[in-house]
Amino acid sequence: MLNRLQAVKSELRAGKARGFSLVELIIVVAILAILVAIAIPIFSNIQTQAQTSAAKASASNGAATVAAAVAGGTTDIATITARLTTMSEDGIALSLSAPTGSTAVTLDNYCVTATPTSGTAQTSGPGC
Numbered sequence: 001m002l003n004r005l006q007a008v009k010s011e012l013r014a015g016k017a018r019g020f021s022l023v024e025l026i027i028v029v030a031i032l033a034i035l036v037a038i039a040i041p042i043f044s045n046i047q048t049q050a051q052t053s054a055a056k057a058s059a060s061n062g063a064a065t066v067a068a069a070v071a072g073g074t075t076d077i078a079t080i081t082a083r084l085t086t087m088s089e090d091g092i093a094l095s096l097s098a099p100t101g102s103t104a105v106t107l108d109n110y111c112v113t114a115t116p117t118s119g120t121a122q123t124s125g126p127g128c
Contacts (some may be wrong), residue, residue: 007121053118055092059124062094063086066105068127075104091117093119098127 062084069080077098084094097111098104111128115121 020085022046044102051116052088052122054090055114055116055119056085056124058087058094059114059122062096062114063110063124066096066112067107067116070107074127075106077103077105080105080110085112 042081046088063084065087066080069083074080077096081096084096088094093115095115096105097113102109107126107128111123111125113121113123
């Protein structure tokens with residue numbers, strides 16, 4: 001043990017010491033900080049784009065549901081809106097709109113809007 005301590009001591013005096021200097025560690029930390037500063041905005045933008053894409057998919061699914069309901073003979077706005085409400089999930093609310101004054105939905109006058117909690121609302125349907 002004493003021999004090992006003396007060997008380390010002689011290495012230190014001879015300049016053969018192993019390890020990292022403080023400057024090298026500071027440089028590494030600075031590089032990591034720069035990489036993190038670049039990565040955080042990119043990841044937050046990706047999340048917003050994903051929520052907008054999910055809203056677009058939900059609006060398309062809602063429009064297909066409305067078209068299927070109308071093709072099946074259901075044209076009442078309240079009934080179809082209730083179906084869309086049960087489809088709303090993952091923080092995306094679906095709503096149905098038809099021309100003002102209309103109480104019946106047809107295959108060419110409806111618009112389904114998907115509104116996410118964050119991101120941009122998306123619409124789908126022939127009346128949009």
